[in-house]
Amino acid sequence: MGSRGLGRSVNPDIDSERKASSFDVEKLVNFLDGGADRTRIRRAVERIINSDPIFSQENQYFLTRTERYEAAVKGAVHLWRKIKELGWTNDGPEVYFALRTVGRELAFGIHNGVFIPTIIGLGTDAQIAKWVPLAKDYQIIGTYAQTELGHGTNVRGLETTATFDSSSQDFILNSPQVSSIKWWPGDLSRSANHAIVLAQLYTKGVCHGMHAFIVQIRSLVDHSVLPGIKVGDIGPKMAFEQVDNGYLMMQNVHIPRENMLSRHSMVTSDGSYIHQGSDKINYISMVFTRVRMLSFELLPALSKACVIAIRYSVVRRQSELKPGEKEAKILDYQVQQQKLLPLLATVFAFHFMASSLEAFCKQVNSQIQTKGNISSLPELHALSAGLKALLSGTCSAGVETCRRACGGHGYSMFSGLPSLYARAVASCTYEGENTVMFLQTARFLMKCLARVDCGQPLPQSVSYLSEPFSLHCSAKEKTDFLKPLLYAEAYKHRAQRLIKDSGNKLQSLLQSGVEQYVAWNITSVQLARTAIAHCHYVVVKNFVETVEGLQLDPEIQQVINRLCDLYALTGILSDAGDFLYDGYMSGKQMDLVSASQLDLLSLIRKDAVSIVDAFDYPDQQLNSAIGKYDGYAYQCLFEWAQKDPSNTKVNLAYEKYLKPHFQSAQSKL
């Protein structure tokens, strides 16, 4: 965007790229935003945020963990005031864009994103009326304490107990042993005065499983920790320095009976346990969280990394490509294109996938809300689990590829890339560990396979399982691989084959007398691969169908078509073995895929800078010395380095350990 570089000259090496663009960048910006109106609103919000010094991330790379936390609290309180002042409504686009711009740098992510929604989801109307207004005004700050030292993935195995005591009418919370200490909750170690604690409910000596309780953990008067509670910070992490992830240990902590969130189950004053209605509805909120993660965390991480790496790759010149000529831009090396441009295609593939998944989510939600129809939940669960795993794995690996493609400077925090990686990769673990997620998808696929065998109808995303199984890829020349139907068919074949193979392996193990659980475990490596192949097909198919449905200017359409081809062909090459395995494709055809993919690289190379410009991140949001719009990477690195506080501090190590050594050399030189 012109506006991004106003008032400063631009490095000619990047300027020439922009002049050579085959399309109007602004049109692609509008398309990605979902219309010119939204672009306008987004930019207005970004201007407000980025011109406010309180949100500035300028010297972030020099701050300690404590300083980062303090800035994050300050920022969160400031944004809350600002939103009130400006009259932005919670479901309006302004708040959405404001959070997208600074959200990850603010405190109270768990408070706003999990504590409040959990009360709304699991609380009675009275509980919502009591707690939510206080929470929304930051009069209380709450965390969500589920994960324990010894339990994450297996929620049912959590050990914290909440025992109803009818004499006091209280629940008594306990952390029975070290492994049951709550561990990781954000906003806990320094900010929160309340926690939603997930605990095994005991009443009348019977365990009723996991339930949620609101526990006050700190005094509202002086923020001191309440009796029976032990709370603290869990120590440094790979990233998220601004978040006060904490631990929480409880010994005989009493809370009133009404602090159990009781929309679906309650304990009466005589200690009877009553379960009412279905809690499957809550399940959808977990899915929404996963889907939001795709658009709010993973896509921004990968797209920012692409912006930084691609801009840097046209201003970095290294070695002669043609002997005797000026050193070449590193993006002109085929090996660099191969690293970066498929990731650009991946951004688009995942952008469209996240949109479709969100739409499906809303549709299922509305079926549930209006008709109480939960029949699509299993499919939605399987899709969102597998796609979360595929996208988080691919995005974090992609960010790291971008980082390494920037050589030494990618190792500097100033590039912005190390923190993008360290954050993105966290999402491979939270909201469901990826391998576990893939295996959940695989379980759904195996169930669907059984339905095929019985002739039962299939959910839409797996309906291809009952479609014909083609034996050979029909491509004869490299341009055949630019036909979306052709490569989508190849992905379909691979998924079909792997699903059937996994099913057969399970079947034959069971028939040979192996126990069900053993059969599953010794097939699980293959099952995980199977789920990946399924998700990969879903993404390719969705990309192809989206592209077909677009009505765009031909110049933009061409760019997106090429990215679709590139995404699909790169995937075939990466997993070539899967496509060659049963002779669906031949080695000769694989050569054609490769030739076609390399052709695409050189075509997309020409528009690479304009494509990343269209992601339209202001420099403040990238916070990268080497990815700025103006392309002056070295100047910026040098400027930022000079601000490093260690450059002005007294060098105590010299004073204490080196001075006498050095002074004795003076006479010898």
Next chain:
Amino acid sequence: MGSRGLGRSVNPDIDSERKASSFDVEKLVNFLDGGADRTRIRRAVERIINSDPIFSQENQYFLTRTERYEAAVKGAVHLWRKIKELGWTNDGPEVYFALRTVGRELAFGIHNGVFIPTIIGLGTDAQIAKWVPLAKDYQIIGTYAQTELGHGTNVRGLETTATFDSSSQDFILNSPQVSSIKWWPGDLSRSANHAIVLAQLYTKGVCHGMHAFIVQIRSLVDHSVLPGIKVGDIGPKMAFEQVDNGYLMMQNVHIPRENMLSRHSMVTSDGSYIHQGSDKINYISMVFTRVRMLSFELLPALSKACVIAIRYSVVRRQSELKPGEKEAKILDYQVQQQKLLPLLATVFAFHFMASSLEAFCKQVNSQIQTKGNISSLPELHALSAGLKALLSGTCSAGVETCRRACGGHGYSMFSGLPSLYARAVASCTYEGENTVMFLQTARFLMKCLARVDCGQPLPQSVSYLSEPFSLHCSAKEKTDFLKPLLYAEAYKHRAQRLIKDSGNKLQSLLQSGVEQYVAWNITSVQLARTAIAHCHYVVVKNFVETVEGLQLDPEIQQVINRLCDLYALTGILSDAGDFLYDGYMSGKQMDLVSASQLDLLSLIRKDAVSIVDAFDYPDQQLNSAIGKYDGYAYQCLFEWAQKDPSNTKVNLAYEKYLKPHFQSAQSKL
């Protein structure tokens, strides 16, 4: 090791693993150390180091960059004194083990590892006599200033100039523009008072290319920066917080003529340039640096990560494997075995490879020193470049796999894994960016291919290029894939095929009139893959040959044989496409590989803890809360978290931003 866990109980979940070991761990320890004598010396050195509070890394995770730097300087000076006191000699095993134990945490890595060796390599006898004793006694600290903001890989493109001025008899050093500022040198920003500066030598108006100059940058009296010099810290990085990587900018800095390192070239007082002897000999020191990196950095990183992840995986229990039973150790899940056990095999593959490469290095060096015979240098260069790239890429990815296999706790710095990754991955870039390295190996392979066509003899490591090209893998059942000759043959076939295909592609491009440099560039993606296949074959072949030559107790031999099989078969599965491509292997055979590989996983699973115990790292060296010998992961995480300084600091964010909010809630609850 028993000694590692003395005085403390051991988690029964890890204890039972040790009791079930199929072999005597101590025997494997001795084998890996190269004899029981060396084990004894190593342990004695480790005890000295680890009992010294100055080398303690106990609270390292809480220190700021400046504190880390100060501790590193203190440690380096302390070690230097200790070595003198104990009378350890520089080439003895004690110093070697001491550096292996704490080396990466000490300051002056570049001073000791590059500054001094460069003077010895490039200096005249007089220069060596003048500078080296001062440097060895830390009376001067030097850095090695080669890389610039704008140039890393292409050393010839460096822009710093050293111009001889015959009137003053000085060289005048200049950094002509921002991109020529020296960037990254370690020990520079705070410690060094001298720098070896690599600069383009100009005399009588003629440029003679890159030469090395000793430049004083700070006063020996008060450590102030000298006139004309600008020096500072380059800012925070992904890791290496203890290293003061710096920038250096020079404007008309005069140094005396005798400060040009002049073993191979000199400038006379009238400004004449004289080049004498061959400087190829220096080349071998770069190779030595790369090879040392394999044993000193990459192997320790991967092996430590394996220790941590495997120990954690037998004390972490999550979900039921068999319904109704106790939660299972996560290492009992096939998907977890598939992540970790092949990495254990990789440690052994690379251990043997590093030893062989080191031996080859020494052999070439002795040919050079005794006979001036440099004929093996190109082969050594190609091997060390490609293997450096393969090993650094594989080790860093492997460390990250271990980290992620520890789920949420792998994200905590206390696991030790994030810093292992952040360090290991740096080696993918330094000492030669990996893709560039692979392409250098590929260039050598293409030259060798041309020799085959001319019937000329080939260096040993590529002699297989003239061996017969087998068309089909002969395996008929899964046990066939436990035959080393059979799988080594498969790797050979793949390398042969890729090398020939690349050669053919280059040839046909040239014949169709494409310019040489274009042909190379548009084949480079394939060439890089080819180099990987070659290196992979070299590693497998070396593993197979080493295993065949061993004379070990059968119980140890069996473990190592299995690891060799596992390494090779996992590689075939990962790159299945390469083996299926031309029908060398069939899909059916690939299934056999897979079946055989899964069998190996469950066999090695039983000895996994004993194998990592045999790496024999004291807990202090792992510095991991979840990888300790005693297996009490949760207890240790909890202990360490309580030491976090943020748990005792006043919470200013509460005082400043939250207090009034919270107090207003008091009346409402």
